[in-house]
Amino acid sequence: MISEETRKSYLFLIKWVLIALSGGISAAFGVRSFSYLLQEFSKLVVSWNLPRYILPVIGGIIVGNIFYMAEPEASGEGIPSYIRAVNYKYGFLSPTATLFKYLAALFTLSFLGSGGIVGPMSRVSAGIMSFIAGLLGRFGLSKEEHRTFAICGVGGAIGAILHTPIGGGIFAVEILKRENMSYKDLFPAILASSFSFIINKSLGYPAFYSIKAPAHFMDIRYLGWLLLVSLLAGFVGIFFITIYERISMFFRRLNRLNLSTIIGASICGLLSLVSVDILGTGSDLIASVSRGEYHMLHRSELFGEHLFLLFLSLILLKILATSFTIGSGLSAGFTGPTIFLGIFTSLIISDLTGVKPGSPTFCAFMAAGISGMFASVMNVPIAGAVIVTEMFGLNYSFPAAWGSIIAFQIARHKTIYTYATSAVYPSR
Secondary structure (H helix, E strand, C coil): CCCHHHHHHHHHHHHHHHHHHHHHHHHHHHHHHHHHHHHHHHHHHHHCCCCHHHHHHHHHHHHHHHHHHHCHHHCCCCHHHHHHHHHHCCCCCCHHHHHHHHHHHHHHHHCCCCCECHHHHHHHHHHHHHHHHHHHHHHCCCHHHHHHHHHHHHHHHHHHHHCCHHHHHHHHHHCCCHHHCCHHHHHHHHHHHHHHHHHHHHCCCCCCCCCCCCCCCCCHHHHHHHHHHHHHHHHHHHHHHHHHHHHHHHHHHHCEHHHHHHHHHHHHHHHCCCCHHHCCCCHHHHHHHCCCCHHHCCCCCCCCCCHHHHHHHHHHHHHHHHHHHHHCCCCCECHHHHHHHHHHHHHHHHHHHCCCCCCHHHHHHHHHHHHHHHHHHHCCHHHHHHHHHHHHCHHHHHHHHHHHHHHHHHHCCCCHHHHHCCCCCCEC
């Protein structure tokens, strides 16, 4: 005889699996469609042979004066609207805003606005799941279950993009309220992330941000330098948040979304005159530099052969370009730039210490840098450590955990989403 408590547990499990499966399937194919269209649109845009600094401006004009005129709620990064919806509206998200968020992100990034795809596609996946939940509402779906649908959408999106089945689910929940993570949110989110990961792997779809690290442990003599990477990631994260807040504040005071997007895109384009490496999602550059292929960088005569100055300038320029892109309302994510900044923060220490590019210690520094940036910028130390461990491999779990914990302690009282979630949509 099955007890009532056991029966309820089985029912919960069945619900979680079904909701997570729908989240994993919708996210896997949603992310794949976006990645494919982004690749094709980017090729088309680059084939026009226009100066690179002009392309973000064109994207800003299209997005601000067409898509946001139709739906201003589609503006911004994506995760903030997900946080507001889940924490205050049981995961209810506008289907119209979901559609225009997809299009706005596609055009922002195709025209080389600075940012990633995790934020926008998390919002899109959550919106798709919210729409599905709305259709099922007539069959007695509760508000709490509607909320779970949205959470599974985000977990599925991150699992599909980063190929991090456990970390993706943790991120979807930790970003909401890290002090109060619940199993009823966490379990379905991890299942959704796992399902989307399995689907992508089975169909041969690669991770959007790919890092290949040697399966060996770092040289233990560099532990002190690993601590320095972690500390530096914390301070770079605080600097990123501060710059983003100041720039966002300026655009909010301007209170003209169509004008803001043009200004933000124009400044992003001007910054690329120093280095075009700051434009777009940076996925190819991240893959190359993480293998120590510095020849892929566009070196300016300003820095000569001084890699330290080059890395430092790319950190500053990427922070500014991303802040002007997203702060002005254009649709791009923080996660890609966070990975970018984590890598180049670690490269400064690798250059100073003479660590061999591509070595286990070189990759350990990167693992600490990326997890530290996740923890400091987004305040997701657990998700950051797990995501980086899944990206790099178990040999890098120690630097990932160390970087995440140390950087989080430095920046725990600030997060880039504190200011972003308080946004009020500007007038058109």
